Amino acid sequence: MILVSKGKIAFYWAGSCGGCEVAIVDLDEMLFDVLENFDIVFWPCAMDAKYSDVEAMDNSEIDVCFFNGCIRNDENKEIAEMLRAKSKIMIAFGSCSHLGGIPGLGNLSTKDETLDYVYKRSKSVVNDEGTIPQNSTDEHGNFIGIPELREYVKALDDVVEVDYYIPGCPPPVDVIKTALLALISGEVPPRKEVLAPDRTVCHECKKEKRDMAVKSIKRIYQLDDLDPKRCLLEQGILCMGPATREGCGAACLTANMPCTGCMGPPSMSELSENCEQGARMVSAITSMTDVADEKNSKEEEIKTALDEIRDPVGVMYMYSMPKSILRRRRKDVSDRD
Amino acid sequence: MSVIEINPITRLEGHGNIKIFKGDDGNVEAAYLQIPELRGFEKFCQGRQSELMPQLTSRICGVCPIPHHLASVKTLDEVFDAPPTSRAVAMRKLMHYGYFIEDHLLHFYFLGGPDLLMGPDCEPGKRNIIGIIEKYGKEVALEIMKHRKYGQNIIKMLGGKPIHPAFGIAGGVSKSVNEGQVDEIIEMARSCVDFSKFTLSLYKEKILEEDFHANAIGSEEYSLKCFNMGLVNESNEPDFYDGDIRITDSEGVEIVKFDPADYLDHIGEAVEKFSYMKFPFYKEKGWKGLVESRENGVYRVGPLGRYNASTGYSTPLAQKEGEKLEKMFGRPCNMTLAYHWTRLIEVLNVSELLLELSLDRGLLLNGDLRTPVGKIKGKGVGCIEAARGTLIHDYEVDKNGLMTDVNLIVPTTHNAAAISLSIAKAAQMEIENGVKDTDKMNRVELALRAYDPCFGCATH
Numbered sequence: 001m002i003l004v005s006k007g008k009i010a011f012y013w014a015g016s017c018g019g020c021e022v023a024i025v026d027l028d029e030m031l032f033d034v035l036e037n038f039d040i041v042f043w044p045c046a047m048d049a050k051y052s053d054v055e056a057m058d059n060s061e062i063d064v065c066f067f068n069g070c071i072r073n074d075e076n077k078e079i080a081e082m083l084r085a086k087s088k089i090m091i092a093f094g095s096c097s098h099l100g101g102i103p104g105l106g107n108l109s110t111k112d113e114t115l116d117y118v119y120k121r122s123k124s125v126v127n128d129e130g131t132i133p134q135n136s137t138d139e140h141g142n143f144i145g146i147p148e149l150r151e152y153v154k155a156l157d158d159v160v161e162v163d164y165y166i167p168g169c170p171p172p173v174d175v176i177k178t179a180l181l182a183l184i185s186g187e188v189p190p191r192k193e194v195l196a197p198d199r200t201v202c203h204e205c206k207k208e209k210r211d212m213a214v215k216s217i218k219r220i221y222q223l224d225d226l227d228p229k230r231c232l233l234e235q236g237i238l239c240m241g242p243a244t245r246e247g248c249g250a251a252c253l254t255a256n257m258p259c260t261g262c263m264g265p266p267s268m269s270e271l272s273e274n275c276e277q278g279a280r281m282v283s284a285i286t287s288m289t290d291v292a293d294e295k296n297s298k299e300e301e302i303k304t305a306l307d308e309i310r311d312p313v314g315v316m317y318m319y320s321m322p323k324s325i326l327r328r329r330r331k332d333v334s335d336r337d
Numbered sequence: 338m339s340v341i342e343i344n345p346i347t348r349l350e351g352h353g354n355i356k357i358f359k360g361d362d363g364n365v366e367a368a369y370l371q372i373p374e375l376r377g378f379e380k381f382c383q384g385r386q387s388e389l390m391p392q393l394t395s396r397i398c399g400v401c402p403i404p405h406h407l408a409s410v411k412t413l414d415e416v417f418d419a420p421p422t423s424r425a426v427a428m429r430k431l432m433h434y435g436y437f438i439e440d441h442l443l444h445f446y447f448l449g450g451p452d453l454l455m456g457p458d459c460e461p462g463k464r465n466i467i468g469i470i471e472k473y474g475k476e477v478a479l480e481i482m483k484h485r486k487y488g489q490n491i492i493k494m495l496g497g498k499p500i501h502p503a504f505g506i507a508g509g510v511s512k513s514v515n516e517g518q519v520d521e522i523i524e525m526a527r528s529c530v531d532f533s534k535f536t537l538s539l540y541k542e543k544i545l546e547e548d549f550h551a552n553a554i555g556s557e558e559y560s561l562k563c564f565n566m567g568l569v570n571e572s573n574e575p576d577f578y579d580g581d582i583r584i585t586d587s588e589g590v591e592i593v594k595f596d597p598a599d600y601l602d603h604i605g606e607a608v609e610k611f612s613y614m615k616f617p618f619y620k621e622k623g624w625k626g627l628v629e630s631r632e633n634g635v636y637r638v639g640p641l642g643r644y645n646a647s648t649g650y651s652t653p654l655a656q657k658e659g660e661k662l663e664k665m666f667g668r669p670c671n672m673t674l675a676y677h678w679t680r681l682i683e684v685l686n687v688s689e690l691l692l693e694l695s696l697d698r699g700l701l702l703n704g705d706l707r708t709p710v711g712k713i714k715g716k717g718v719g720c721i722e723a724a725r726g727t728l729i730h731d732y733e734v735d736k737n738g739l740m741t742d743v744n745l746i747v748p749t750t751h752n753a754a755a756i757s758l759s760i761a762k763a764a765q766m767e768i769e770n771g772v773k774d775t776d777k778m779n780r781v782e783l784a785l786r787a788y789d790p791c792f793g794c795a796t797h
Binding site for chain 1: 352610
């Protein structure tokens with residue numbers, strides 16, 4: 001897309017936290033470049049256009065739509081469909097729309113379990129009547145409804161066609177800038193690409209690696225003597241770096257904390273068809289695990305070494321549960337399309 | 338009967354819509370704020386490894402990730418019986434103050450503030466940061482961006498990234514600032530003090546005297562009498578990181594002051610069918626629904642709630658500004674639009690606190706960053722003031738360090754009833770005899786934007 005005249009751009013959030021919106025605000029001076037090249041026609045977080053304004057637009061009237069957030073309820077899906085129809089290029093922006101994100105962990109429970117806990121059983125709730133928010137409600141004769149939660153969380157491309165992905169929680173500013181410059185200049189890569197570099201976080205991590213074997217994985221609060229200059233994984237901290245796409249400058253590692261995997265897996269993984277970040281991580285750990293002790297089988301050794309990973313699913317699919325081979329808790333309860 | 342719908346409400350964090358029902362005479366019969374989203378953090382955080390909670394819960398809100406991160410790690414300090422070292426607390430406060438500056442400025446210049454800086458009836462396409470750049474010039478815009486960035490930079494220095502940083506560990510933090518960074522923070526804090534003064538003078542010059550605002554701020558329709566709540570220090574001044582929770586009534590009388598760990602004795606949450614947002618209330622009075630009454634447990638938090646629940650500010654310049662506000666509008670001040678002024682006083686308050694802390698090199702550059710964890714106690718409550726108000730995290734953890742129970746009461750949730758009442762009152766004033774003036778609909782939203790609501794956060 002080469003912009004002859006000013007293009008039209010939209011930013012939207014579905015099941016999200018707003019961090020992706022703040023990441024746009026964090027473009028700072030580059031916002032001026034965006035404004036020079038695009039009219040922002042829809043951006044609920046920062047501007048006053050309403051759904052009715054989008055409805056009134058022609059199909060494909062918007063040049064680029066940056067869509068963040070997962071598909072958690074009916075409204076998320078409806079707006080995704082509307083914006084898809086109105087946009088030439090649809091970008092899944094951030095971990096939630098890319099892979100389901102942290103709200104995707106909601107797939108470890110059913111919708112009813114979630115509603116039941118949040119509205120009836122959480123500690124501070126006083127709800128003798130057992131009220132749960134309803135799709136359709138009669139409030140003193142006024143009929144008002146709220147969107148229904150869908151049975152499970154989905155990523156954006158599970159409900160509409162997506163042209164590009166910009167990963168991260170939220171996407172790093174440099175990654176956004178590169179993508180925007182490509183859009184402005186018209187030098188966009190083939191569709192379906194993830195618009196970020198394609199190696200692992202380890203490649204941009206400055207911590208010293210000694211190719212040492214890992215004896216066992218520990219929890220970060222259990223280790224008081226971490227060396228901030230050395231690879232955290234080699235010191236026994238589960239760091240998702242080997243299974244995660246680079247582009248963030250190993251940001252969390254610069255704060256002496258392990259990578260939690262928000263950029264998703266790089267595409268070079270042979271397992272990436274299912275976005276199998278977890279499988280990739282398991283293979284990275286097992287290849288590093290110390291199995292010198294001949295008395296026990298390799299399997300036993302690895303099992304012991306990994307014993308402290310008490311919630312492997314939550315740790316290794318923190319951002320990609322809906323796109324993993326696990327997907328959701330109960331496969332017999334199917335979601336509506 | 339007919340319905341006016343505002344969907345979605347805009348220039349705030351999260352989703353929501355307003356439905357206004359008019360009777361046959363054209364006047365407003367009822368107005369509802371509905372929050373259509375729920376992600377279910379209280380449920381899906383169960384079973385997770387507890388050390389990930391500061392990062393998981395920061396995703397409740399990308400606009401206010403820092404208070405979630407810090408409330409969470411304060412809860413883990415309790416759970417793991419590891420009181421943080423004084424240097425760790427100082428690092429957390431640096432991050433928290435940086436966050437406050439950034440978040441409050443975001444509201445005044447990008448989200449709710451444009452209503453006032455551009456005028457409430459300005460054309461919708463200009464009622465935003467772009468309008469502000471045009472009206473106030475690129476130079477002012479660059480100053481706004483620079484000072485927001487200062488806040489973000491401090492967060493990044495410590496947590497690696499400005500949004501959703503990684504930093505807190507039970508008993509402390511993972512990183513400190515170095516000597517060069519302390520120098521940088523001192524300079525940034527000085528500049529933020531100056532920029533707070535500039536912003537306050539802009540507020541007084543462009544907003545306080547402006548016709549609509551001058552008429553609206555003191556009006557009954559833009560006022561709400563209810564309880565107020567906030568964390569205070571020993572002198573009953575707002576404390577942003579720690580302290581006791583103080584509740585005052587609409588006359589300013591202290592009703593109760595308690596340790597946040599006892600919050601369940603004082604705060605309950607009601608559930609209504611028409612919204613995913615729960616409605617917290619002061620238990621002593623109970624939940625009487627969406628009515629304004631001294632006998633209803635509705636309360637407000639956030640900058641105005643803190644002003645009303647306290648007796649003064651903890652730093653000299655902010656205190657002086659607080660006195661000006663008090664002289665003009667009194668204390669307590671039940672005027673919803675005064676949220677803006679108190680918010681800007683807090684930017685000054687926090688900039689002063691940041692400067693004071695950054696000058697304490699001895700504290701910032703020496704000592705341990707972590708207390709080794711003790712035996713898992715298994716339970717903990719962590720409370721902090723976020724930009725939008727009091728934030729409570731309450732966890733239970735098993736012997737393997739896995740989460741077994743999570744309860745969260747988030748600032749905008751505390752404000753749920755107050756915001757709904759303010760919307761209904763503003764709608765009644767602005768819609769008379771069936772006149773639906775599209776421009777005036779923004780005045781209904783203006784009442785809710787004063788709170789700087791965060792609805793994704795509020796339903797979590």
